[in-house]
Amino acid sequence: KQEVTQIPAALSVPEGENLVLNCSFTDSAIYNLQWFRQDPGKGLTSLLLIQSSQREQTSGRLNASLDKSSGRSTLYIAASQPGDSATYLCAPEVGNMLTFGGGTRLMVKP
Amino acid sequence: ETGVTQSPTHLIKTRGQQVTLRCSSQSGHNTVSWYQQALGQGPQFIFQYYREEENGRGNFPPRFSGLQFPNYSSELNVNALELDDSALYLCASSSAGQGITGELFFGEGSRLTVL
Numbered sequence: 001k002q003e004v005t006q007i008p009a010a011l012s013v014p015e016g017e018n019l020v021l022n023c024s025f026t027d028s029a030i031y032n033l034q035w036f037r038q039d040p041g042k043g044l045t046s047l048l049l050i051q052s053s054q055r056e057q058t059s060g061r062l063n064a065s066l067d068k069s070s071g072r073s074t075l076y077i078a079a080s081q082p083g084d085s086a087t088y089l090c091a092p093e094v095g096n097m098l099t100f101g102g103g104t105r106l107m108v109k110p
Numbered sequence: 111e112t113g114v115t116q117s118p119t120h121l122i123k124t125r126g127q128q129v130t131l132r133c134s135s136q137s138g139h140n141t142v143s144w145y146q147q148a149l150g151q152g153p154q155f156i157f158q159y160y161r162e163e164e165n166g167r168g169n170f171p172p173r174f175s176g177l178q179f180p181n182y183s184s185e186l187n188v189n190a191l192e193l194d195d196s197a198l199y200l201c202a203s204s205s206a207g208q209g210i211t212g213e214l215f216f217g218e219g220s221r222l223t224v225l
Contacts, residue, residue: 004152032212034213034214036216041198041221042218042219043114043200043216043217043218043219044153044200044202044214044216045216046213046214046215046216049212049213089152089153091152095166096158096165096166097155097158097166097168098143098155098214099155100145100152100153100154101152102150102151102152103152
């Protein structure tokens with residue numbers, strides 16, 4: 001059974017800082033891994049999808065890396081802004097099922 | 111292009127009742143997945159429908175059931191509601207094949223409260 005852990009659970013930083021959010025998973029036989037953002041009480045927004053054959057993906061200020069063999073993924077946020085405040089969730093896919101971590105709750109202060 | 115839409119957005123039921131939640135998938139997507147998200151936790155996979163057939167199921171009892179229609183919209187039905195069923199129910203669609211989900215696009219969810 002896939003288990004996903006996200007560290008830290010919560011993070012509060014001043015605007016402008018570069019951030020690293022960590023995700024670890026126990027079953028390395030994944031098809032891909034997605035990172036999502038969730039605002040309070042809302043649905044999830046897909047940020048980045050990394051295929052199992054890829055090492056990283058970039059979108060704007062976001063960069064996600066994947067080390068399948070060690071069961072780790074990292075989301076890097078450059079030059080954080082207050083609008084980045086949200087919960088960030090990672091979800092590796094094994095056999096058409098995504099397993100989510102508990103998320104990292106990020107607060108970026110002006 | 112229309113995104114994933116869910117209805118109703120909020121509803122309140124009492125223990126023992128039944129509920130039906132509805133989802134319209136994003137245009138061009140043939141796969142719908144349902145997730146349950148309890149407060150403060152990550153979403154948990156309920157099941158997935160691909161071309162009107164159940165295509166994988168998580169660790170949920172049979173009183174959680176679903177349907178997918180020819181237009182790829184979907185319903186989630188929960189019978190004999192329990193207090194622990196109170197959660198945000200999320201629908202997501204994708205356009206990948208039968209054995210893989212691929213990039214998921216989520217709706218805003220249906221918030222169910224069971225009293």
